[in-house]
Amino acid sequence: MKKRVAVMCVSKKSNEFYSDYLEAIFAKTIDFFHYSLDENGFENMIKADLYLVCSTSSNVFEYSMSCIPENSNVVISSITFKKNSIKKVKQIPKDSNVLMVNLSKNMAMEAISTLNRIGINDINFIPLGPIDNMKDINEYKDIKIAVTCGESRYIPDFVEEVIDLGGRVFTERVLVEMILKLDISEIMGTKPFKSYIQELAERDYGIDELSRKVSNIELKFDLVLDSIDIGVIGIDVNNRIFEFNKAAENILHMKKDDALGKTTDESLPFMPLNVYKDNLLTNDVKLITIKGVLISLRTTSIVENENFKGYFAIIERFKDEEDKQRKLRLQLLNRGHKAKYTFDDIKGNCPILKKVKQIAEKMSKSNASILIYGESGTGKELFAHAIHNASPRSDMPFVAINCAALPENLLESELFGYEEGAFTGAKKGGKAGLFEYAHTGTLFLDEIENMSQSLQVKLLRVLQEKEVIRIGSEKIINIDVKIIAASNENIKDMVEQGKFRKDLYYRINALPINIPPLRDRKDDVLLITDEIKKSIGTSFELSDEVKNIFINYEWEGNIRELRNVIEYLAYVDKPFINIEDLPATFLEEINFNEISYARNYDNTLLMEILPSEKLEKYMYVLKTLYNAKKENISLGRKNISELSKNSECHLSEQEVRTIISYLSKKQLVVVSRGRKGTELTLKGVEMVEKKVQMDNK
Numbered sequence: 001m002k003k004r005v006a007v008m009c010v011s012k013k014s015n016e017f018y019s020d021y022l023e024a025i026f027a028k029t030i031d032f033f034h035y036s037l038d039e040n041g042f043e044n045m046i047k048a049d050l051y052l053v054c055s056t057s058s059n060v061f062e063y064s065m066s067c068i069p070e071n072s073n074v075v076i077s078s079i080t081f082k083k084n085s086i087k088k089v090k091q092i093p094k095d096s097n098v099l100m101v102n103l104s105k106n107m108a109m110e111a112i113s114t115l116n117r118i119g120i121n122d123i124n125f126i127p128l129g130p131i132d133n134m135k136d137i138n139e140y141k142d143i144k145i146a147v148t149c150g151e152s153r154y155i156p157d158f159v160e161e162v163i164d165l166g167g168r169v170f171t172e173r174v175l176v177e178m179i180l181k182l183d184i185s186e187i188m189g190t191k192p193f194k195s196y197i198q199e200l201a202e203r204d205y206g207i208d209e210l211s212r213k214v215s216n217i218e219l220k221f222d223l224v225l226d227s228i229d230i231g232v233i234g235i236d237v238n239n240r241i242f243e244f245n246k247a248a249e250n251i252l253h254m255k256k257d258d259a260l261g262k263t264t265d266e267s268l269p270f271m272p273l274n275v276y277k278d279n280l281l282t283n284d285v286k287l288i289t290i291k292g293v294l295i296s297l298r299t300t301s302i303v304e305n306e307n308f309k310g311y312f313a314i315i316e317r318f319k320d321e322e323d324k325q326r327k328l329r330l331q332l333l334n335r336g337h338k339a340k341y342t343f344d345d346i347k348g349n350c351p352i353l354k355k356v357k358q359i360a361e362k363m364s365k366s367n368a369s370i371l372i373y374g375e376s377g378t379g380k381e382l383f384a385h386a387i388h389n390a391s392p393r394s395d396m397p398f399v400a401i402n403c404a405a406l407p408e409n410l411l412e413s414e415l416f417g418y419e420e421g422a423f424t425g426a427k428k429g430g431k432a433g434l435f436e437y438a439h440t441g442t443l444f445l446d447e448i449e450n451m452s453q454s455l456q457v458k459l460l461r462v463l464q465e466k467e468v469i470r471i472g473s474e475k476i477i478n479i480d481v482k483i484i485a486a487s488n489e490n491i492k493d494m495v496e497q498g499k500f501r502k503d504l505y506y507r508i509n510a511l512p513i514n515i516p517p518l519r520d521r522k523d524d525v526l527l528i529t530d531e532i533k534k535s536i537g538t539s540f541e542l543s544d545e546v547k548n549i550f551i552n553y554e555w556e557g558n559i560r561e562l563r564n565v566i567e568y569l570a571y572v573d574k575p576f577i578n579i580e581d582l583p584a585t586f587l588e589e590i591n592f593n594e595i596s597y598a599r600n601y602d603n604t605l606l607m608e609i610l611p612s613e614k615l616e617k618y619m620y621v622l623k624t625l626y627n628a629k630k631e632n633i634s635l636g637r638k639n640i641s642e643l644s645k646n647s648e649c650h651l652s653e654q655e656v657r658t659i660i661s662y663l664s665k666k667q668l669v670v671v672s673r674g675r676k677g678t679e680l681t682l683k684g685v686e687m688v689e690k691k692v693q694m695d696n697k
């Protein structure tokens with residue numbers, strides 16, 4: 001809405017004069033109402049946003065102030081001259097006598113003091129109003145120069161040179177005060193304002209600086225707005241356009257100057273903006289067609305101190321927007337939403353795996369959901385990546401989430417996204433869910449068996465309807481996503497136990513894949529070992545025994561466990577790996593009966609098999625049993641404890657019990673009930689002999 005300013009002058013004439021340049025500067029933002037004492041008086045003024053008092057002589061001033069409603073914005077004018085007009089005054093020789101002629105003697109004195117303020121102090125000015133008698137005029141007969149402010153008609157005939165300063169103009173202070181009080185600082189960046197203050201004979205540095213700053217900000221803001229390729233149209237509460245950037249010009253084929261200051265009805269009748277007239281009802285995106293071009297339109301309100309001040313209409317060619325979305329998707333692809341592996345990365349020659357790979361490769365061409373079953377570490381994720389990369393969706397996002405990794409509510413918001421304010425802590429602007437990110441690509445739901453029943457219902461809905469609704473929103477978002485789910489557990493069993501929804505099971509199990517565990521692919525163990533070695537850049541060799549152990553080991557953690565062991569061995573940093581180089585935890589699992597002991601022990605291995613801090617005590621028990629075996633006598637716990645008392649290694653009966661139980665677990669001794677007592681196994685015998693050999697070396 002335009003501001004209303006009452007201009008209060010003594011004469012109609014000066015009011016007309018001021019009105020010209022006030023209009024030139026403020027026409028777009030201010031409606032001026034002119035009042036003068038010699039015409040309409042000040043008594044019946046409109047209710048204005050600001051009163052500009054132009055009569056400063058004391059009696060008129062007091063009367064003017066008494067006519068202004070209380071608590072109004074008031075600016076008291078001050079007057080100066082234009083730079084150009086005082087040039088000639090400056091050329092007048094020093095100490096000359098010069099007449100200053102104006103409407104009244106008072107006004108002539110005011111003009112003189114203004115010139116003094118500007119720095120013209122070396123001329124003897126004589127103030128003169130309209131001449132009422134010849135006596136006065138004769139006094140000044142010798143004066144050849146007169147200066148006036150547009151009142152040359154009062155200059156006596158004997159004056160030879162007349163310098164007309166023209167009408168006086170408001171100082172910069174007056175204009176800036178008006179601007180600040182009316183909160184229209186954007187004016188300071190406009191051309192008419194800038195050229196006006198440039199022309200003034202006197203400048204106030206502070207105001208100058210302020211206006212420079214403001215105009216700089218304006219300028220920068222304009223530059224920013226013009227540098228973006230999204231059309232921005234600023235619209236105030238009266239539906240008047242106050243901003244129209246370059247992109248808006250390009251998109252709408254319309255010039256900024258034809259839009260600024262006009263209402264949207266006048267200049268943009270083809271845009272459905274009327275709904276926003278009083279308040280911003282919605283900020284949904286609308287698709288509109290303008291001259292055959294599809295344009296997306298959204299709005300964002302301008303709110304200041306909780307008051308609606310208008311809104312920005314943001315427009316973009318729909319095609320540009322789509323292109324940007326595509327580019328963003330591609331960036332996401334490069335930032336994790338990308339499938340890394342192909343079927344070539346799934347190593348293995350055994351027929352059972354080859355068959356699974358073949359089936360999976362065929363399945364990748366279909367859009368139906370795939371359920372991969374396999375024990376932990378068998379390569380389910382690897383398969384999911386490979387399937388996506390072999391599918392027609394390979395250029396689109398591959399988004400993976402582990403359903404066991406997040407609590408239910410977080411998983412829900414991750415999957416479906418949420419609207420701003422949907423719940424405490426919901427991010428400003430809301431958040432897109434993984435379904436949206438995976439649009440036209442693949443969503444991999446790992447460990448789906450961990451998904452809660454209520455989320456299973458929601459997931460089923462999304463898969464059936466092919467649409468998601470963000471939490472806290474009502475808007476339906478269409479999605480086209482291929483689902484690959486993986487499970488460590490047999491979901492069919494879970495369905496039977498009522499732990500997994502049958503309907504969801506049938507939906508995701510359209511194409512099932514069963515990955516065999518590593519223990520069923522013994523032929524692949526060494527091949528995969530070599531592949532992993534290559535992939536982590538290590539080149540150690542395994543001893544035959546270790547190879548044997550690897551082939552026969554149960555590998556409960558499957559290929560992940562194999563990988564972990566190989567990474568450990570790479571860290572051991574030896575060119576040749578023996579049993580004793582294997583990790584202790586791994587050794588504990590090994591069934592020693594399957595291992596040939598025709599090899600050298602060293603202390604490291606002994607310490608790995610026997611608790612190192614009590615090695616001496618363990619060796620004492622082993623050696624005692626070794627001697628007993630040689631002499632074919634049987635020993636029980638009690639005997640061993642008693643014998644120890646005659647040695648340096650004192651063992652209580654309880655200690656002997658603990659040691660024997662441990663050695664028995666390691667298959668170094670067997671414990672029989674009754675008279676046979678505890679006996680060394682063959683392995684136990686071998687171990688003691690090797691240790692004795694080592695000690696003797």
Ligand SMILES: Nc1ncnc2c1ncn2[C@@H]1O[C@H](COP(=O)(O)OP(=O)(O)OP(=O)(O)O)[C@@H](O)[C@H]1O
Nearest residue numbers: 345346347348375376377378379380381382559560
């Ligand atoms: N056939 C294979 N060839 C080479 N490396 C493999 C093979 N299968 C699995 N791996 C590797 O084994 C590790 C585990 O694989 P992956 O994460 O795919 O298993 P998973 O079945 O998804 O496991 P979990 O159920 O525990 O999530 C990964 O480092 C993977 O690269």
